[in-house]
Amino acid sequence: MQEVKTRDFVTNARGALDDVNLQEALTKMKTGFVDRRTEARNGLPEFDDIRDRARDIKNHTLAHLDYYLERFEAKVTEQGGHVHWCATPEDARQTILDICRRLDAKTVTKGKTMIAEEIGLNDFFEENGIEPIETDLGEYIIQLRKEPPSHIIAPAVHVLKHEVAEAFVKKHIDRDPSRPLEEPRALLDEAREELRQKFIDADVGVTGANFLIAETGSSVIVTNEGNGDLTQTIPKAHIVLASLEKVVPTLEDASTILRVLARSATGQEFSVYTTFSTGPRRPEDLDGPGEYHVVLLDNGRSALMGTEYQEMLRCIRCGACMNHCPVYNSVGGHAYGWVYPGPMGAVLTPSLIGIEAAGHLPNASSFCGRCEEVCPMRIPLPKMMRHLREQEFDRGLGSQVVRTGLRFWAFYAKRPRLYHFLAGLKFRLLGTMGAKKGRFRTLPGAGGWTKYRDFPAPQPGGTFQARWSAKDGARGPVA
Amino acid sequence: MSGRDSILGTIRQGLGRGELGDGAKAELEARISGHARGPRPSRVDLDADGLADLFVEYSKGVDVSVDRVASLEDVPDRVADYLTRENLPATLRVAPDPSLDGIPWERRPTLTVTKGKTDGTDEVGLTAAFAGIAETGTLMMRSGPEHPTTLNFLPDSHVVVLRKSQIVGSYEDAWDRIRAGEMPRTVNFITGPSRTGDIEQTIFMGAHGPRRLHIVLVEDV
Numbered sequence: 274m275q276e277v278k279t280r281d282f283v284t285n286a287r288g289a290l291d292d293v294n295l296q297e298a299l300t301k302m303k304t305g306f307v308d309r310r311t312e313a314r315n316g317l318p319e320f321d322d323i324r325d326r327a328r329d330i331k332n333h334t335l336a337h338l339d340y341y342l343e344r345f346e347a348k349v350t351e352q353g354g355h356v357h358w359c360a361t362p363e364d365a366r367q368t369i370l371d372i373c374r375r376l377d378a379k380t381v382t383k384g385k386t387m388i389a390e391e392i393g394l395n396d397f398f399e400e401n402g403i404e405p406i407e408t409d410l411g412e413y414i415i416q417l418r419k420e421p422p423s424h425i426i427a428p429a430v431h432v433l434k435h436e437v438a439e440a441f442v443k444k445h446i447d448r449d450p451s452r453p454l455e456e457p458r459a460l461l462d463e464a465r466e467e468l469r470q471k472f473i474d475a476d477v478g479v480t481g482a483n484f485l486i487a488e489t490g491s492s493v494i495v496t497n498e499g500n501g502d503l504t505q506t507i508p509k510a511h512i513v514l515a516s517l518e519k520v521v522p523t524l525e526d527a528s529t530i531l532r533v534l535a536r537s538a539t540g541q542e543f544s545v546y547t548t549f550s551t552g553p554r555r556p557e558d559l560d561g562p563g564e565y566h567v568v569l570l571d572n573g574r575s576a577l578m579g580t581e582y583q584e585m586l587r588c589i590r591c592g593a594c595m596n597h598c599p600v601y602n603s604v605g606g607h608a609y610g611w612v613y614p615g616p617m618g619a620v621l622t623p624s625l626i627g628i629e630a631a632g633h634l635p636n637a638s639s640f641c642g643r644c645e646e647v648c649p650m651r652i653p654l655p656k657m658m659r660h661l662r663e664q665e666f667d668r669g670l671g672s673q674v675v676r677t678g679l680r681f682w683a684f685y686a687k688r689p690r691l692y693h694f695l696a697g698l699k700f701r702l703l704g705t706m707g708a709k710k711g712r713f714r715t716l717p718g719a720g721g722w723t724k725y726r727d728f729p730a731p732q733p734g735g736t737f738q739a740r741w742s743a744k745d746g747a748r749g750p751v752a
Numbered sequence: 753m754s755g756r757d758s759i760l761g762t763i764r765q766g767l768g769r770g771e772l773g774d775g776a777k778a779e780l781e782a783r784i785s786g787h788a789r790g791p792r793p794s795r796v797d798l799d800a801d802g803l804a805d806l807f808v809e810y811s812k813g814v815d816v817s818v819d820r821v822a823s824l825e826d827v828p829d830r831v832a833d834y835l836t837r838e839n840l841p842a843t844l845r846v847a848p849d850p851s852l853d854g855i856p857w858e859r860r861p862t863l864t865v866t867k868g869k870t871d872g873t874d875e876v877g878l879t880a881a882f883a884g885i886a887e888t889g890t891l892m893m894r895s896g897p898e899h900p901t902t903l904n905f906l907p908d909s910h911v912v913v914l915r916k917s918q919i920v921g922s923y924e925d926a927w928d929r930i931r932a933g934e935m936p937r938t939v940n941f942i943t944g945p946s947r948t949g950d951i952e953q954t955i956f957m958g959a960h961g962p963r964r965l966h967i968v969l970v971e972d973v
Contacts, residue, residue: 429951502940528927532793558896559897559900571759
């Protein structure tokens with residue numbers, strides 16, 4: 274399993290805020306995804322109806338998950354493929370290694386798969402003398418830089434182009450080190466050339482799956498580059514690495530969800546390549562893999578069934594929640610310390626690897642609610658983060674400072690008159706002190722806030738509670 | 753206990769039930785064979801001419817060039833002109849597809865046309881589409897002895913022959929056409945040339961698949 278660094282979230286986040294390159298990269302990504310999604314959404318009047326249907330499809334599937342998985346397996350087997358049920362990352366890695374060993378594989382090309390990150394597949398391949406080659410451009414870049422992805426659909430979103438150039442000069446040693454690599458076009462062309470022969474020489478191709486179809490036994494990948502197609506079509510075997518919640522009943526169900534996937538992810542009407550793969554090549558086919566394997570990973574997902582986190586299994590990994598998250602946009606994906614960042618990661622990570630290890634993550638939210646607002650599968654992410662926070666508190670896992678602070682706050686919150694008196698006092702004090710500029714650049718006791726942004730001074734007119742009372746006389750402070 | 757049994761067991765425990773009974777299974781099978789569709793985008797509520805126009809409009813929106821021709825007889829001229837315009841070599845690797853047999857390549861003797869799958873060295877590939885989906889200007893390609901999948905991906909430039917009678921409204925309409933035969937090993941939905949935004953969110957064409965996609969739309973109806 275990929276190394277877990279979730280406990281270090283606070284330290285990681287602080288480092289991320291001080292990282293000049295990262296902040297520049299995050300600034301570049303901020304508006305692009307959001308604007309493009311809004312435009313795509315507005316271009317399809319049926320978008321919200323389709324979201325409802327997509328949610329219902331996944332809910333129906335989860336309620337009959339055992340049946341649809343067995344149905345999927347039966348269809349894959351019927352087509353001459355194999356399904357391998359793997360409860361743990363160890364099982365999945367060993368299954369993949371056994372297939373590669375049997376085929377005497379030296380190199381394995383890989384399309385983008387988050388499950389491979391989850392099970393730490395690349396390191397495992399290297400330990401066993403097999404060369405893994407990432408073929409998605411973003412994944413290739415971070416493989417060269419020896420780091421994990423920082424975004425589930427844009428893995429190298431934290432990397433600036435001059436950093437890509439540095440990584441290429443270091444890796445592609447047969448080329449002139451002084452070649453011009455300032456332009457992204459030059460970088461892209463170089464990657465294309467380097468990878469072309471690797472596609473042709475690879476013994477095995479590993480891809481992820483956006484969907485598994487119970488009706489036909491097909492796996493589906495969605496890409497823009499075409500790397501996933503070359504990865505699965507040319508080698509002797511195609512290994513699909515998928516978590517078990519990817520299954521949907523029919524081709525129609527997948528089509529419905531595809532209508533919201535690309536629009537939510539990149540803001541495209543449809544991704545460039547959506548590919549349905551069913552079994553190995555047919556005897557008379559001119560190309561295609563000779564073997565087709567689906568490695569079905571559980572890794573804690575089945576244990577979410579019937580719990581308050583079951584709804585998380587609707588997630589289709591579009592990344593919209595992180596694109597719209599003020600916390601993700603400030604600290605990037607690496608700070609979250611495991612495979613899945615942003616709001617979906619803040620819920621999925623503690624659900625899969627435990628609150629003890631990742632209980633910090635649900636605290637990384639301002640509860641602004643944008644993640645739920647944009648989620649194509651209507652997953653109530655803030656509600657789930659709130660539940661996880663409660664569990665963290667109940668188990669006594671939070672930091673001592675937070676626990677003491679909450680106790681302190683609770684003391685006043687239970688005494689409304691005292692609370693309003695003190696809040697009013699503080700309001701007037703800050704209002705007077707900050708009257709001139711309207712904001713504070715530094716504030717004793719709030720250094721964590723003012724280091725990265727100004728603290729707004731209270732505006733004339735009283736506290737929120739006071740204004741609320743003035744607006745609606747019937748509702749004064751509770752005595 | 754095998755991984756399979758333990759996973760299915762945990763799922764059933766979470767759902768608070770055992771394996772489904774025959775009645776419940778039959779209902780789920782009926783749901784599958786019913787092929788129920790989700791909400792249909794109203795933009796595809798058009799006649800054949802309207803769908804063809806919509807297909808062309810959306811294709812062009814994703815950087816595809818489109819030539820509309822009256823019959824297969826016009827294909828050699830249009831393809832030759834396209835290659836000249838794009839400064840590409842006059843050499844084509846064509847899918848061994850009987851539906852393309854009616855193209856009179858001999859009309860443009862300067863074109864070198866060979867048939868078969870590709871070894872990755874061909875600069876221009878030409879294949880026939882299985883369907884065109886107007887909803888998003890998407891091509892549907894199916895693998896088979898007459899349609900090698902690699903020809904859709906390896907050449908730098910991809911030319912696709914699509915007939916107007918192959919254009920449908922939605923993805924679901926296209927699946928109905930697939931279901932008239934066997935499910936092939938690969939069904940590719942292709943919407944524009946290969947692209948990436950992985951370097952600083954800037955979009956460039958030709959990541960690993962074709963840099964250019966050109967559709968010759970034959971007005972056969």
